[in-house]
Amino acid sequence: MNLPGTATKAAKIDRLAELSVSSSDVRGRSLWLEAFSRLRRSPMAIVGAVIVSAFVIVAVAAPLLAPHDPTAQLWRGDVFPNRSIFVGPRAENPLGLDHAGRDLLSRMLVGARQSLMVGVVATLIGLSVGALIGGVSGAAAGMGRRLGRAVDSVLMRFVDMLLSIPALLIAISVAALLGPSLTTLMIAVGAAQVPIFARLLRGSMLAQSRSDFVTASIALGVRRPKVVVSHVLPNSLGPVLVQGTLTLATAIIEAAALSYLGLGSPDISRPEWGGMLADAQRFLGSAPHMALFPAVAIIITALGFTLLGEAMREALDPKLKK
Amino acid sequence: MSLLEVRDLKVHFPIRKGILLRRIVGYVQAVDGVSLSVDRGQTYGLVGESGCGKSTVGRAILRLNDITAGEVRLDGTDLAGLSTGAMRRQRHRLQMIFQDPMGSLDPRQNIESILGEGLAAHGMGGSRRERRKTLIDALDAVGLSANALARYPHEFSGGQRQRIGIARALVLQPDVIICDEPVSALDVSVQAQVLNLLEEIQEQTGVAYVVIAHDLAVVRHISDTVGVMYLGHIMEEAAADDLYAEPLHPYTKALMSAIPVPDPEVEAQRERILLTGDLPSPANPPAGCRFSSRCPWAQSTRCHDEIPALIEVRPGHRVACHWVEEIESGEIRPHEVEAEMVPASEIGVEIPTVEPPAVP
Numbered sequence: 282m283n284l285p286g287t288a289t290k291a292a293k294i295d296r297l298a299e300l301s302v303s304s305s306d307v308r309g310r311s312l313w314l315e316a317f318s319r320l321r322r323s324p325m326a327i328v329g330a331v332i333v334s335a336f337v338i339v340a341v342a343a344p345l346l347a348p349h350d351p352t353a354q355l356w357r358g359d360v361f362p363n364r365s366i367f368v369g370p371r372a373e374n375p376l377g378l379d380h381a382g383r384d385l386l387s388r389m390l391v392g393a394r395q396s397l398m399v400g401v402v403a404t405l406i407g408l409s410v411g412a413l414i415g416g417v418s419g420a421a422a423g424m425g426r427r428l429g430r431a432v433d434s435v436l437m438r439f440v441d442m443l444l445s446i447p448a449l450l451i452a453i454s455v456a457a458l459l460g461p462s463l464t465t466l467m468i469a470v471g472a473a474q475v476p477i478f479a480r481l482l483r484g485s486m487l488a489q490s491r492s493d494f495v496t497a498s499i500a501l502g503v504r505r506p507k508v509v510v511s512h513v514l515p516n517s518l519g520p521v522l523v524q525g526t527l528t529l530a531t532a533i534i535e536a537a538a539l540s541y542l543g544l545g546s547p548d549i550s551r552p553e554w555g556g557m558l559a560d561a562q563r564f565l566g567s568a569p570h571m572a573l574f575p576a577v578a579i580i581i582t583a584l585g586f587t588l589l590g591e592a593m594r595e596a597l598d599p600k601l602k603k
Numbered sequence: 604m605s606l607l608e609v610r611d612l613k614v615h616f617p618i619r620k621g622i623l624l625r626r627i628v629g630y631v632q633a634v635d636g637v638s639l640s641v642d643r644g645q646t647y648g649l650v651g652e653s654g655c656g657k658s659t660v661g662r663a664i665l666r667l668n669d670i671t672a673g674e675v676r677l678d679g680t681d682l683a684g685l686s687t688g689a690m691r692r693q694r695h696r697l698q699m700i701f702q703d704p705m706g707s708l709d710p711r712q713n714i715e716s717i718l719g720e721g722l723a724a725h726g727m728g729g730s731r732r733e734r735r736k737t738l739i740d741a742l743d744a745v746g747l748s749a750n751a752l753a754r755y756p757h758e759f760s761g762g763q764r765q766r767i768g769i770a771r772a773l774v775l776q777p778d779v780i781i782c783d784e785p786v787s788a789l790d791v792s793v794q795a796q797v798l799n800l801l802e803e804i805q806e807q808t809g810v811a812y813v814v815i816a817h818d819l820a821v822v823r824h825i826s827d828t829v830g831v832m833y834l835g836h837i838m839e840e841a842a843a844d845d846l847y848a849e850p851l852h853p854y855t856k857a858l859m860s861a862i863p864v865p866d867p868e869v870e871a872q873r874e875r876i877l878l879t880g881d882l883p884s885p886a887n888p889p890a891g892c893r894f895s896s897r898c899p900w901a902q903s904t905r906c907h908d909e910i911p912a913l914i915e916v917r918p919g920h921r922v923a924c925h926w927v928e929e930i931e932s933g934e935i936r937p938h939e940v941e942a943e944m945v946p947a948s949e950i951g952v953e954i955p956t957v958e959p960p961a962v963p
Contacts (some may be wrong), residue, residue: 497699499667500667512962
């Protein structure tokens with residue numbers, strides 16, 4: 282090509298030699314990498330990550346860590362007429378026993394597993410369905426054609442409708458409709474998150490569709506669908522990832538709330554923090570420890586995910602870029 | 604027949620109101636009958652204040668805005684009449700350089716994929732290796748090394764990013780490059796470098812430029828022909844030196860008199876034409892001459908009811924004013940234009956701005 286500066290043959294050969302090495306000796310740092318290195322330096326992220334990883338380890342290794350069978354009754358000559366049936370913390374059972382004589386620590390550890398599973402699966406449901414709706418809507422609106430705007434309008438009115446119903450109410454309706462089970466719980470909690478993800482991704486994509494680099498791509502002659510996939514979408518994912526992390530916290534709390542309301546899994550072999558709270562409510566006066574431990578566990582776990590999410594928000598914030 | 608010919612270009616943006624039906628309640632006449640032509644190796648400069656429609660002209664040439672009426676002929680092909688697909692295949696012949704060097708480069712892609720995107724879209728450039736060589740040549744042309752390929756936009760300075768933007772436009776070897784405020788976001792020291800680079804590239808490749816800018820010095824430096832826009836119309840068009848030496852249209856005179864002179868004595872004594880009032884709304888432009896509401900020479904006849912045509916008054920110097928000759932001969936003296944009160948009810952409609960985004 283006859284561009285200025287296209288120098289002599291020797292220089293061309295030199296440059297051809299550069300071709301083979303240029304990719305290996307200079308590595309650019311992508312924005313994701315930059316954000317990750319900022320994240321690693323943030324104390325908030327570190328605290329969040331420690332809590333979250335502790336929670337994940339406990340949840341995954343629960344059967345190994347639990348000292349007792351979470352469903353076994355461990356009263357051994359502890360129960361007498363005219364005496365409280367509750368056994369507080371003791372060497373054998375560090376957190377004490379519950380109203381049915383089961384080891385609270387074991388139930389807590391196994392319960393972590395349920396919470397993690399509900400949290401992760403529900404968030405994945407919310408994120409994937411929400412991102413699908415939001416992505417289609419955002420792509421359709423960003424294309425700017427008449428049909429696109431119509432598709433966007435219809436999808437967004439549907440999402441607005443979902444958004445106008447309180448999340449917990451959606452979750453309760455789904456749970457009531459499908460009958461209580463662990464699967465229902467995950468779908469219910471996930472469904473409540475759908476409109477938030479849909480709105481978020483669409484808004485973010487619309488904002489990116491108006492940016493100069495998208496105009497530049499169109500001016501280059503890149504097809505619209507490719508512009509959406511390679512420019513609009515990657516630049517819109519940051520807020521969705523942050524929201525996903527924050528939603529893990531919400532999902533765990535909401536799952537606990539639903540179990541507390543009796544819409545959780547009826548399977549007694551799988552204790553849940555929310556269900557444990559519900560059981561504890563009846564004995565709040567005589568056995569407060571039964572409520573205390575699951576409640577604290579829920580709070581700390583939610584806090585861990587929230588800290589991590591907030592730290593991610595800060596790390597990905599374009600305003601903090603140099 | 605020039606390389607790029609724009610004839611009677613009109614871009615009207617509908618103003619919609621209502622939630623469901625979105626009735627059209629009016630039009631913003633951002634560009635209203637602009638004609639210009641550029642030859643190979645030539646530069647056409649478009650100047651005007653914010654909101655005069657100069658950026659919209661540039662975007663309409665590239666069909667980034669819908670064209671309401673008129674023709675955009677590139678080598679005789681009317682781009683305005685092409686289907687979206689046919690237009691897409693023409694896009695490698697027309698490129699654009701943006702104002703904001705950060706915003707116009709995708710922050711999540713490295714320079715190699717930013718530069719190579721156009722080649723890929725048009726199936727040009729051959730094998731991966733050949734493509735890469737083309738990219739390195741383009742980088743070389745703008746004074747950047749091959750090392751840049753693996754890097755990301757945020758790792759470069761503003762001037763370097765603008766060079767990358769220029770390299771991206773060059774890769775496809777276009778016939779015309781629209782430069783929308785190519786240097787206004789850059790430091791003054793870097794501005795000159797980038798302008799010289801643009802000139803150098805033009806000398807070697809014969810590309811035609813349409814440079815859109817509000818900086819009169821920038822336009823003078825780079826343009827062969829300059830068009831002065833006001834409220835969607837071209838008011839005056841002439842060779843750059845003629846225009847700056849002898850502005851004929853009252854608006855151009857006012858614009859030129861706003862350029863400060865770097866000599867304090869001359870600066871203190873020179874005559875300046877201060878315009879009163881604001882740019883009228885392009886949704887409700889003044890009848891007749893668009894400048895009549897602010898023109899110090901406006902007459903009671905013709906100015907307010909007849910749109911002046913762009914007429915060649917000197918060789919190569921075209922002016923859209925009914926009274927050019929009379930103003931030049933001193934027959935008509937300037938008078939004060941009084942600011943008019945407009946009741947709030949007449950302002951009403953919100954006007955979408957057509958300016959490029961602000962640079963943080």
